[in-house]
Amino acid sequence: MSVLEASGLVIDVPGREDGQPLDFAIEPGQLWGVLGPNGAGKTTLLHTMAGLRAPRRGQVLLDGTSLARLRRRHLAQALGVVFQERQDGFPATVSETVLIGRHPFLSPWQQEGTEDLRLAEEAMARLELEDLAERLVSQLSGGERQRVAIATTLTQSPRLWLADEPTNHLDLRHQVAVMTLLAEQARNGRGVLLCVHDLNLAARWCDHLLLLYPDGDACWGAAQDMLVPDALERLYDQPLMVAEINSARVFVPSN
Ligand SMILES: Nc1ncnc2c1ncn2[C@@H]1O[C@H](COP(=O)(O)OP(=O)(O)OP(=O)(O)O)[C@@H](O)[C@H]1O
Numbered sequence: 001m002s003v004l005e006a007s008g009l010v011i012d013v014p015g016r017e018d019g020q021p022l023d024f025a026i027e028p029g030q031l032w033g034v035l036g037p038n039g040a041g042k043t044t045l046l047h048t049m050a051g052l053r054a055p056r057r058g059q060v061l062l063d064g065t066s067l068a069r070l071r072r073r074h075l076a077q078a079l080g081v082v083f084q085e086r087q088d089g090f091p092a093t094v095s096e097t098v099l100i101g102r103h104p105f106l107s108p109w110q111q112e113g114t115e116d117l118r119l120a121e122e123a124m125a126r127l128e129l130e131d132l133a134e135r136l137v138s139q140l141s142g143g144e145r146q147r148v149a150i151a152t153t154l155t156q157s158p159r160l161w162l163a164d165e166p167t168n169h170l171d172l173r174h175q176v177a178v179m180t181l182l183a184e185q186a187r188n189g190r191g192v193l194l195c196v197h198d199l200n201l202a203a204r205w206c207d208h209l210l211l212l213y214p215d216g217d218a219c220w221g222a223a224q225d226m227l228v229p230d231a232l233e234r235l236y237d238q239p240l241m242v243a244e245i246n247s248a249r250v251f252v253p254s255n
Contacts, residue, residue, distance in 0.1 A: 127154070
């Protein structure tokens with residue numbers, strides 16, 4: 001069973017004290033949310049968990065082996081990253097971009113096969129991108145591009161998803177569709193870690209939460225234990241009102 005684990009991990013946020021070392025494991029079937037204000041280090045944590053950024057101390061382990069000791073190809077197959085910022089390297093259509101998700105599984109000059117094409121088509125259908133398949137990604141709206149990025153990772157079908165604000169730019173219906181998709185990935189035995197600003201999306205869908213404070217302090221655990229109004233108010237430096245609707249907790253700024 002695959003597990004992505006932070007062990008004594010201190011992420012390298014420039015100019016910040018080390019803070020609390022992180023020790024947590026994303027098990028198959030778990031959906032983790034990372035909460036914290038702007039600049040707290042959520043993206044830095046996600047990139048460190050993906051092996052794209054060196055930690056200051058400690059390590060990230062995949063199936064018990066340090067990422068630093070694993071081959072890039074192995075990581076590219078196991079870990080799927082949905083980035084917050086994307087640059088268009090060269091002009092590519094939606095269908096070409098979504099197929100990039102299969103590249104970690106192909107040798108350098110190997111063409112995508114029928115199974116790769118099937119996975120890409122399924123992912124495009126799931127993200128409602130069929131009508132945009134031949135459009136250039138550079139000409140899409142922010143929300144459409146976000147759905148292309150998620151469809152690309154879905155085509156990759158990684159064991160662990162690392163998604164940086166995957167609902168960014170999405171309208172309400174697509175936010176729900178993407179959170180439902182990530183929860184389904186977890187239910188099917190994948191692990192998911194996502195950075196999220198919307199407390200209510202986190203409260204509804206995440207089963208584990210990691211709270212990252214701007215000074216490097218942190219706490220983590222089961223979502224119901226982390227969704228404590230005092231801790232969340234301190235996290236965001238923002239008073240909150242809490243309501244319960246259909247036995248779900250809802251958080252609203254109180255001023
Ligand atoms: N390459 C860099 N050089 C210098 N400082 C950086 C660099 N990358 C990030 N930082 C700083 O590190 C801190 C953490 O950044 P990070 O992007 O991880 O925060 P975040 O919690 O994801 O924020 P947001 O909610 O705004 O996306 C910020 O103060 C940021 O300015």
